Amino acid sequence: MSNRPLILVTNDDGITAPGIRTLIDVMRSIGDVVVVAPDSPQSAMGHAITINSTLYVEKITIDDGSQSEYSCSGTPADCVKLAVNEVLDRKPDLCVSGINHGSNSSINVIYSGTMSAALEAGIEGIPAIGFSLLDYNWNANFEHCKSYIKTIAENVLEHGLPNGVVLNVNLPNLAQQDIKGIKICRQAKANWKEEFDKRTNPMGRDYYWLTGKFVNLDHGEDTDEWALENGYVSVVPVQFDLTAHHAIQDLNTWDLK
Amino acid sequence: MSNRPLILVTNDDGITAPGIRTLIDVMRSIGDVVVVAPDSPQSAMGHAITINSTLYVEKITIDDGSQSEYSCSGTPADCVKLAVNEVLDRKPDLCVSGINHGSNSSINVIYSGTMSAALEAGIEGIPAIGFSLLDYNWNANFEHCKSYIKTIAENVLEHGLPNGVVLNVNLPNLAQQDIKGIKICRQAKANWKEEFDKRTNPMGRDYYWLTGKFVNLDHGEDTDEWALENGYVSVVPVQFDLTAHHAIQDLNTWDLK
Known part of the structure; x- marks a missing residue:
């Protein structure tokens, strides 16, 4: 048995996306790698899970690396659940998700399949990190990401993460x-x-495409947007306790009889 | 023009679900109601949005109530985005989502389409509430929910909600x-x-159904689970700033050079 850490790798762009291939490559230099990732793109899936349909998991080989790989018909959150419960022999020491093709900074975290996989791992008690590159292109250059990803992953393996916290790295x-x-x-x-x-x-029926502009009115210099605009890699600790604790006191003054 | 509040109603179980019909009924007693809800069930969709596919919205009539109704081919979050940007003439005074057929307490909030609609409205700056009944049956009895829903909705209209906070009511x-x-x-x-x-x-290929048991190890008497087990309606203020602010100080001690 290996003394190297066991690392689960997943993403939301699909198992063949260049982003996850780069992430697998970096993780192989740190530990034993098992990949369980969607068989097709699952962007903007949020924290969707599959409860009204069946799930397939298939062992596959994509390159000649030492990792084991499984493609899964489900969402990113499904992949983590299946990996932990059906694929892996033991709880992994780390789960990494990505590298996403495109930003998951600021409010994008809430729509992100990449981060939902990391959050799902966090819910399962596994230290977890989501990585995203601010480039939507399929053929984006991920080379410069490697050293930062390695540094952050090694720090998480060394220090652990506070209970209930995962990292959102852009x-x-x-x-x-x-x-x-x-x-x-x-x-x-x-x-x-x-x-x-x-x-x-062509049948005369109206339909819509969702598009939009990202608007940042937050001028703080402690935000992920500021860091990214100013040439830094941003690391946001993210939690899945959504309670707005600061609001409880106020709500207790309401007349709810 | 009416002086009554404008209320947007949506859900994740689909526009014909008994839960949303009850919610529409209660909201009609408070304000002018516009319904924009999925044309089919969207449970466990988390905060998914539709970016790689088209969206349809159709004006429909389901009963003889005074509300306007639109069925939408998208997710709960899509419904709110479309309602605010394409269907409604002005920003609604309140958005309510539900009544969900089944619990969205505790960690379920993160998988919930009902709550993602409420969170999406919150992101758009609209006071918002998600309602769920702890009964998964399609023919659940929602009668006893009505007075509590009315009380909570009227309090939100009267007091507003803190910036960035929506309510998760079970x-x-x-x-x-x-x-x-x-x-x-x-x-x-x-x-x-x-x-x-x-x-x-039948073709000899293995597949999985996701099932599970809900495990609550949190013995606090200030939780939603405690309230529900002890006969109370639970109201959790929920936020979409996922930052684990308490973890930032610790992470700043790491060697990330």
Whole structure:
């Protein structure tokens, strides 16, 4: 039996995406790697799970690396649940998700399949990290991400993470020499201003495409958006206790009899 | 123009579900109601949104009530985005989602389509509430929910909600006289212990059904689980800033050079 850490790798862009292939490559230099990832793209799936349909898991070989790989018909959260309960012999020491093709900073965390996989691992008590690169291109260059990903993953293996906390890591789309370092941040208070593109189909029925502009009105210099705009890798500790504890006192003054 | 509040109603069980019909009924007694809800069940969709497919919205009539109704081909979060940007003339004063057929207490909030609609409304700056009844049956009795829903909705309209906070309301499946009242709570630290039901399809290929047991190890008497087990309606203020602010200081001690 190996003394190396057991690392579960997943993503939301699908098991053949260049982002996850890079992540697998980095993780092989740290530990024993098992990949359980969706068989097709699952972007913007949020924390969806499959309860009204069946799930398939298939052992596959994609390259000649030492990792074991399984493709799964479910969502990113399903992949983690199946990995932990059916594929792996023991609880992994680390779960990493990504590298996502595109940003999961700020409010994007809430729509993100990449981060839902990391959160699911966190719920299962596994230290977990989601990685995303600010480049939506399928052929994005992930080379400059490798050293930062390795540093952050090794720190998580060494220190662990507080109970109920996972990391949301976003990497700027810059040349290695232009990246200034890694910054611990809070989630910026930004959101999408939707713009629906209305069209008419050949049968005369109206339909919409969801598009939008990302608007950041949060001028704080401690946010992930600030870090990314200023050439840093952003690391936001994220939790799945959604309770707005600060609001409880106020609500207790309401007349709810 | 009406001086009554404008109320957007949505859900994740689909526009014809008995739960949303009850919610529409209660909201009509408070304000002008517009319904934009999924045309089919969307349970456990988490915060999924539709970015790689088209969206349809259709004006429909289901009963002879005064509300306007639109059925939508998207997820609960899509419904809210479309309602705000394409269907409604002005920002609604309140968005309510549900009544979900089944619990969204504790960690279930993170998988919940009902709550993702409420969170989406919150992100858009609309006071929002998700309602769920602890009964999964399609023909559940929602009668006893009505007065509590009315009270909570009227309080939100009167007081507003803190910026970035929406309410997650769960109702116990008890007779009216057995409900003790409404309690403001925190999310219990509980989770699902998955159990995959492995089967073989007629073609000889293995597949899984996701099942599981809900396990609550959180003995606090300030949690939603405690309130529901003890006959109260639980109200948890929920936020979409997922930052684990308490972890930032610790992470800043790491060597991330």
